[in-house]
Amino acid sequence: MSDILQLMTPWAERLNADLDTLDSGAEFPWDKWSAVQESGILRTPFDPRYGGHGRSLTETMLALEGLGRVSRDSGLSFSASTQIVSVGVPLQRFADDDLKDRFLPKILSGDLITAHAITEESGGSDAMNIATTAVREGDHYVVNGAKMFITNAPVADLFLLYVRTGAPGPFGLTCLLVEAGTPGLKAGPPLDKIGLRTSPLGTLAFEELRVPVAQRVGGEGTGxxxxxxxxxxxxxxxxxxxxxxxxxxxxxxxxxxxxxxxxxxxxxxxxxxxxxxxxxxxxxxxxxxxxxxxxxxxxxxxxxxxxxxxxxxxxxxxxxxxxxxxxxxxxxxxxxxxxxxxxxxxxxxxxxxxxxxxxxxxxxxxxxxxx
Missing domain, CATH: 1.20.140.10 (Butyryl-CoA Dehydrogenase, subunit A, domain 3)
Incomplete structure (x- = not known):
């Protein structure tokens, strides 16, 4: 297992460059993101069919522990962990083959930065009572609402939205995959915060956002x-x-x-x-x-x-x-x-x-x- 733990060691100098300046300015470190991409750590738990390394859950944990040992940029590390788990993990487990083929290779390479939109201003811990709604109209869902405290949101290319399609409770939630730039989706500017300052945190707003039913991840009500x-x-x-x-x-x-x-x-x-x-x-x-x-x-x-x-x-x-x-x-x-x-x-x-x-x-x- 030592090879997994040491995966990020060759990238230490690049990961730790200019940290004081980046932290002070709360800047997302694009140059360092390229080092994360090149290291291959984003590929760790995914199927080789999509460019992954096919590692197990516990092996992925070791790889990420190694990232924490090497990188002093906790914000960058947190964004990398979010990249793995926010959209890639649920796509691999729940999405149909078309969505996997379209998006997973670029998620694993880091060419698409991802975020999952769960939390709302009314209560981050009360996920069962999400207020953002998605109403089905033919072969689309129409989404209205807002999300708060979304990691990677200001720089993300792809979002997994957790929305309400039914009554409050565990069977009323559905997941929809949405690309940045889709009409009706607006990402706010980065929110300033005490720590993890190089990991951008932001808001999302949805106004008559139309999402194809084909971009649902899992069945309706399985969110x-x-x-x-x-x-x-x-x-x-x-x-x-x-x-x-x-x-x-x-x-x-x-x-x-x-x-x-x-x-x-x-x-x-x-x-x-x-x-x-x-x-x-x-x-x-x-x-x-x-x-x-x-x-x-x-x-x-x-x-x-x-x-x-x-x-x-x-x-x-x-x-x-x-x-x-x-x-x-x-x-x-x-x-x-x-x-x-x-x-x-x-x-x-x-x-x-x-x-x-x-x-x-x-x-x-x-x-x-x-x-």
Whole structure:
């Protein structure tokens, strides 16, 4: 498996170039996107028929962990994970052959950037009550509504829309594939945010948007099945990147604690520092254990609902705490943007929110335990 984990190593210099400038300006790094394309990581979990590498779910997790270890650009890494899971994964699993043949090769190459439009301003976690509607008129659906907080939206060429075609609840959702530039589809400008600043986040508006029925992914009313399939992989893929980032940050913090001296000895000799580092190690390995075990469970087709909610909560919250500890251990350097330590803290915050907040995950776990 080491070859998969090391997949991104040759691209480290390109992935990490000009990060301070790009982060400050909240710019999507087009030059780095070309490095992601050339690396082939976007092809990892897909069928060779479409240009994929045919790797398993857990192998894809390792590849993405390797990306997190190598790339300091968490925004770019998040956009890459979204590219894999937002449209490519559901197309391969649920779409008909025509849609697969038309779009998958360019999604896998990264020539088409993709986004899935789930969240709405009225409530990101309440996916069952999506308000955007699609009414069938002959061989088209007519879509009206809006989406909010859509990763990659300002730069995306292709969108998977989750829309309401029936009554509220799991059987009223449908997925439609729409190309950017289609009349009636409007993407807003990038939204400024605390972290993951090189990953563009935006809004979408739909006004009498006409989508051919032939561009439906899955059957009408099966949108919840698509969403469930996608969200499992979104959690596992995105937080495998997080694990890679935590692993790298831990190694760098240990090295700093050994090299930085105060009062005649390395700061790592002081219990106040060494215990923080020990806790960082415990959190990192706990995250690794949860991700590994949950990935194996999902891959084998077992019920992993509790595991996924726990994994998402454990890893996202561990990442925030480890990033905060790294800032404290680095002292004055930790708060300077030039050193990149504070950027990791800013980037970590969103992980407790996207893919279902920590509060939603705990509520889900309690419900699954019968409470």
């Amino acid at each position: 919840f099945l698509v969403l469930d399939y996608v969200m499992k992989r979104e959690v596992l893929f995105a937080f495998s990147i997080t694990l890679g980032e935590m692993t790298r940050r831990l190694a760098e913090t240990i090295r700093f604690a050994k090299e930085r001296t105060q009062f005649g000895q390395s700061i790592g000799k002081y219990q106040a520092i060494s215990h923080k580092v020990a806790d960082m190690k415990i959190r990192t390995e706990t995250a690794r254990k949860w991700l590994h075990d949950t990935g194996v469970k999902v891959e084998s087709g077992q019920d992993a609902a509790v595991d996924l909610a726990a994994t998402k909560t454990v890893v996202s919250e561990a990442n925030v705490q480890n990033a905060l500890d790294a800032v404290r251990i680095h002292g004055g350097r930790g708060v300077l943007t030039a050193h990149g330590v504070e950027r990791a803290l800013r980037d970590s915050v969103a992980g407790t929110i996207y893919s279902g907040t920590s509060e939603i995950q705990r509520t889900r776990i309690a419900s699954l335990l019968g409470l």
